[in-house]
Amino acid sequence: MLGFLIQRLLQAALVMLAMSALVFLGVYAIGNPIDVLISPDATQDIRAATIRAYGLDRPLWEQYGVFLGRLLRGDLGRSFVFNIPVLELVLDRLPATLELALASVLIGAFVGVPLGIYAGYRPDGALSRGIMAASVLGFSVPTFWVGLILILTFAVNLGWLPAGNRGETVRVLGAGWSFLTWDGLQHLALPALNLSLFKLAMMIRLARAGTREVMLSDTVKFARAAGLSEWTILRRHVLRLIAIPLVTVFGLEFGSTLAFAVVTETIFSWPGVGKLIIESITALDRPVMVGYLVLVAFLFVTINLVVDLAYAALDPRLRRRARA
Amino acid sequence: MTAPLLDVRDLRTEFHTRAGVLRAVNGVSFTLARGEILGLVGESGSGKSVTGFSLLGLVDPPGRIAGGSISFEGQELVGLPPARLRELRGKRIAMIFQDPAATLNPVLTVGAQMALAVQAHGGGGDRAARDLAARSLARVGIPDAVTRLDAYPHEFSGGMRQRVAIAIALLHQPDLIVADEPTTALDVSIQAQILAEMKALARENGTALVWISHDLATVSSLADRVLVMYAGRIVESGPVAQVLRAPLHPYTRGLLDSLPAMGRPGEMLAQIPGSTPSLLSLPPGCPFAPRCPRADAACAQDPPVVGTEGRMALCHHPLT
Ligand SMILES: Nc1ncnc2c1ncn2[C@@H]1O[C@H](COP(=O)(O)OP(=O)(O)O)[C@@H](O)[C@H]1O
Ligand SMILES: [Mg+2]
Numbered sequence A: 001m002l003g004f005l006i007q008r009l010l011q012a013a014l015v016m017l018a019m020s021a022l023v024f025l026g027v028y029a030i031g032n033p034i035d036v037l038i039s040p041d042a043t044q045d046i047r048a049a050t051i052r053a054y055g056l057d058r059p060l061w062e063q064y065g066v067f068l069g070r071l072l073r074g075d076l077g078r079s080f081v082f083n084i085p086v087l088e089l090v091l092d093r094l095p096a097t098l099e100l101a102l103a104s105v106l107i108g109a110f111v112g113v114p115l116g117i118y119a120g121y122r123p124d125g126a127l128s129r130g131i132m133a134a135s136v137l138g139f140s141v142p143t144f145w146v147g148l149i150l151i152l153t154f155a156v157n158l159g160w161l162p163a164g165n166r167g168e169t170v171r172v173l174g175a176g177w178s179f180l181t182w183d184g185l186q187h188l189a190l191p192a193l194n195l196s197l198f199k200l201a202m203m204i205r206l207a208r209a210g211t212r213e214v215m216l217s218d219t220v221k222f223a224r225a226a227g228l229s230e231w232t233i234l235r236r237h238v239l240r241l242i243a244i245p246l247v248t249v250f251g252l253e254f255g256s257t258l259a260f261a262v263v264t265e266t267i268f269s270w271p272g273v274g275k276l277i278i279e280s281i282t283a284l285d286r287p288v289m290v291g292y293l294v295l296v297a298f299l300f301v302t303i304n305l306v307v308d309l310a311y312a313a314l315d316p317r318l319r320r321r322a323r324a
Numbered sequence B: 001m002t003a004p005l006l007d008v009r010d011l012r013t014e015f016h017t018r019a020g021v022l023r024a025v026n027g028v029s030f031t032l033a034r035g036e037i038l039g040l041v042g043e044s045g046s047g048k049s050v051t052g053f054s055l056l057g058l059v060d061p062p063g064r065i066a067g068g069s070i071s072f073e074g075q076e077l078v079g080l081p082p083a084r085l086r087e088l089r090g091k092r093i094a095m096i097f098q099d100p101a102a103t104l105n106p107v108l109t110v111g112a113q114m115a116l117a118v119q120a121h122g123g124g125g126d127r128a129a130r131d132l133a134a135r136s137l138a139r140v141g142i143p144d145a146v147t148r149l150d151a152y153p154h155e156f157s158g159g160m161r162q163r164v165a166i167a168i169a170l171l172h173q174p175d176l177i178v179a180d181e182p183t184t185a186l187d188v189s190i191q192a193q194i195l196a197e198m199k200a201l202a203r204e205n206g207t208a209l210v211w212i213s214h215d216l217a218t219v220s221s222l223a224d225r226v227l228v229m230y231a232g233r234i235v236e237s238g239p240v241a242q243v244l245r246a247p248l249h250p251y252t253r254g255l256l257d258s259l260p261a262m263g264r265p266g267e268m269l270a271q272i273p274g275s276t277p278s279l280l281s282l283p284p285g286c287p288f289a290p291r292c293p294r295a296d297a298a299c300a301q302d303p304p305v306v307g308t309e310g311r312m313a314l315c316h317h318p319l320t
Helices: A001-027 A044-053 A060-072 A086-121 A126-140 A145-158 A181-216 A217-223 A232-261 A262-267 A273-282 A285-316 A318-324 B046-057 B082-088 B108-121 B127-137 B158-170 B188-205 B214-218 B239-243 B250-259
Strands: A170-172 A175-177 B008-015 B020-032 B037-043 B063-072 B093-096 B174-179 B208-213 B225-230 B233-239 B305-308 B310-312
Touching: A001 A060, A044 A126, A044 B225, A086 A126, A086 A175, A086 A232, A086 A262, A086 A273, A086 A285, A126 A181, A145 A181, A145 A262, A145 B239, A181 A217, A181 A232, A217 A232, A217 B093, A217 B158, A217 B310, A232 A285, A232 B108, A262 B239, A273 A285, A318 B093, B008 B046, B020 B046, B020 B063, B037 B046, B046 B063, B046 B093, B046 B174, B093 B158, B108 B127, B108 B158, B127 B158, B158 B188, B174 B310, B188 B208, B208 B214, B214 B225, B214 B239, B225 B239, B225 B250, B233 B239, B233 B250
Parallel strands: B037 B208, B037 B225, B093 B174, B174 B208
Antiparallel strands: A170 A175, B008 B020, B008 B063, B225 B233, B233 B310, B305 B310
16 A cells, blocks of 8 residues: 555656646746736836846746746745735635535535436436436536526525625635635535536436446345345445446546636636636736646646545455555 | 245246347246255256246346245245345345356455345344354355455455355345355356355255256256256256156256266267247247257147156156
8 A cells, every 4th residue: 555655646746747847838938928027118127137037038947947946845936916925826715716616526426426326226217317307407508607597596586695705704724714604605605506517417427327337236136135225235335336436526526626617716706716817817927827737736636646545445456456 | 745935836027128028937836845955957048047036026127027926934925015025035035146256245345245234134233243244154164254254355266255145145044045056157176165065054054945057967966856947937847866867858858968977978969959049929839849859740839747746847748
């Protein structure tokens, strides 16, 4: 297990190195940040001094080296626009996105998996057909449109839930969290629901397909022959047997929602990193773009690592292979 | 004569498929005494497994028991509510399957799976379930039973895995075990071991066995009586020694001739020509007629029962 962990950590480090280079090069190719940093009517001297101050006159590889050195010390540079450390800026916005993404994947999993198992257990039932039809909608209707409909219905017409912002937050671990207050929770509800619809549909389909397959297996026949109740079979055998693809999708969806909750954050004025990256691209705020992308890559790699570890916990056969 | 443990009368199990009604079990009758070992043989597709599942009330949709009666200790099982059937399964009637690698859950420890089977019938707390599981494992010859409870199925060999499945079937000391080709997936040497152990365990506990196999040789070394099944019907039945020595049905003769040990050395094994007919569209008359060396015009009519309940065949032209 330890060898497996070390191997995975090394892989993760390599992926991070490659990602940092790609991100740095990619962003370097976009526009000229000097145009943003100083007013067009500044003198040549001021211009040259600024370029030097930001190290923009150095060769590309040297700039990358400096960037990488700082990165290893946890320094992502300073925002050109806000003139505060990028890390601080992103970490300030990250909790909002983190709780939004987590809430939406949790809704997807805790609602979607039971519905999917039911639909797989009774594939021909009327309720199952209803669930599957709804999941097709979840896949095909655009997120932004559903977001607008949700706002129109629950915020404008019914007036039950707020339409935007995070509401009241509580500071825990140095960051503000909405889900800990009733007001914040109400603000979280609509955007989380909006983001969860796609995940819900995905979880339903995966859980249904897995359940259908497992229900026909000899494992279930044998469990029935031993007199286990259907409920015990679903809870103890089927859920465990279909867990691996579900965990994979949970991880991937969590990662991609963290990185790309942009549309929902914009519609619901949710002050997360999605809005931050859009703003920094418009303003050509290069350090924020690079820092954000590196952080997102870091989160992805971390989530993947956790998912891999979860596999080993869920499937004893993998554990042995890893040990060998 | 005491009442039999199991009395099956005219059992009919059908699958309603898109292509029509498939009569997998078509009027099967037999009895089984307490502690008796009954072999059920026939080529693949003849309806042996469906017969076994019918006994446990475990026929998957679109299949259902369409008629007949299964009387277990005088209690009628056909039409019994699912909850009552579940109480019997595992407790009074157990079943084991062909491939232990597929029947055991790969992601649960053997102990956890056994505990579920214990607790499906009360069975007290985790501690008591574990004790019972360990004792059952030890009984089927698994060394180090207590520590092996924490192992996963893939950590056992094929033969050991089937022993685990047998231990699960034996947990509640059932009166009847339906064994559906439990040694087919195993090496020949291990097959013989498991057969001998199964026979000893059944004798020891007074457990009756329905031993399903496509191989007459396996059944002959184990069973007291044998049923030969073809196209959903019992075409011959009787004490093993009699059926082997003097088969009545040409189909049984064919099965015997295709056994390596029974043929004369150096001679080609005589396979039965043709293959099992589709059960979807069985024409009237004897279903074996198209493959039968003795068939004639009479075989277009449904075959008569020859002999008595204890030693019968379903044939127009029985041998001897
Ligand atoms: N779930 C099912 N759906 C449709 N037909 C089935 C099903 N299970 C079994 N059958 C049919 O029932 C017949 C008997 O099958 P089975 O009892 O498995 O044969 P055996 O065990 O003797 O090899 C076969 O023709 C098979 O195709
Ligand atoms: Mg079979």
